[in-house]
Amino acid sequence: MRVHSWTSITASVALMVALSCWAVAVGVVSGQAPAAQRDATRFIEPPGQETDAMKQIIDKAKAALESGKSTTAILTGSSYLTAHEWPRFRKQIRDSAQPSPVTIVSEKEPGQALIVAGRVVDGRGQAVKAVVIYFYQTSDKGWYSDQAAHIGGMEGDRRHARLFGYLKTNDEGRFELRTIRPAGYPHSNLPAHIHVEVEGANSPAGSLITEIQFDDDPRLTAEWRERSQREGFVIARVTTDSENHQRVEVELKMR
Numbered sequence: 722m723r724v725h726s727w728t729s730i731t732a733s734v735a736l737m738v739a740l741s742c743w744a745v746a747v748g749v750v751s752g753q754a755p756a757a758q759r760d761a762t763r764f765i766e767p768p769g770q771e772t773d774a775m776k777q778i779i780d781k782a783k784a785a786l787e788s789g790k791s792t793t794a795i796l797t798g799s800s801y802l803t804a805h806e807w808p809r810f811r812k813q814i815r816d817s818a819q820p821s822p823v824t825i826v827s828e829k830e831p832g833q834a835l836i837v838a839g840r841v842v843d844g845r846g847q848a849v850k851a852v853v854i855y856f857y858q859t860s861d862k863g864w865y866s867d868q869a870a871h872i873g874g875m876e877g878d879r880r881h882a883r884l885f886g887y888l889k890t891n892d893e894g895r896f897e898l899r900t901i902r903p904a905g906y907p908h909s910n911l912p913a914h915i916h917v918e919v920e921g922a923n924s925p926a927g928s929l930i931t932e933i934q935f936d937d938d939p940r941l942t943a944e945w946r947e948r949s950q951r952e953g954f955v956i957a958r959v960t961t962d963s964e965n966h967q968r969v970e971v972e973l974k975m976r
């Protein structure tokens with residue numbers, strides 16, 4: 722029953738986080754720009770039933786993964802870019818999560834290159850190995866879709882964000898995600914962030930749903946910083962290497 726309990730808690734908290742972001746995005750929380758300044762195309766509908774063409778693309782991705790292609794190859798492959806928001810494609814990526822660095826953006830994705838490196842630990846600081854981590858984020862325009870800032874529907878962006886990936890921690894509990902620096906939502910003052918969910922349903926270490934935010938983000942005012950710390954979000958220090966890649970190093974502590 723513990724498994725069901727954690728699954729239920731994880732789903733509930735994830736929904737709360739997603740709804741919290743949605744609430745800020747639509748202006749339920751203060752800090753919203755006046756209505757006249759808002760973009761009328763902020764929301765699109767999530768994908769519905771697979772078209773025949775999309776079914777073929779996703780089937781091809783499934784076969785490629787089953788034949789040993791990496792999730793990086795599929796997530797960055799030009800043949801599959803239109804499939805990212807579709808649930809069955811996402812499940813294939815989830816089921817193929819590996820304990821190796823994962824790149825989730827193609828070379829054509831606009832934005833500042835960013836490496837998110839880190840470690841997952843339990844409450845005693847011990848490494849949590851072979852646990853699946855789900856990441857999703859906005860583009861450098863602050864959009865979850867390539868057509869609008871947000872994707873409507875239940876749990877909207879969490880289930881359909883275009884830029885996403887899954888990986889597993891290695892034997893030292895470490896992981897590495899290669900992506901681009903996300904921008905904050907348009908017409909909002911919410912700090913830029915990467916959503917992170919560590920799947921703990923079968924782990925005695927528990928589970929974790931959090932966000933990575935960036936210490937140098939101009940939106941991260943003292944007020945937002947206090948709120949983020951209260952929420953248990955990770956505020957990461959950003960460094961830049963000789964190849965102009967930004968890098969953050971984070972510790973994700975299971976609760």
Ligand SMILES: [Fe+2]
Nearest residue numbers: 742878914916
């Ligand atoms: Fe978000």
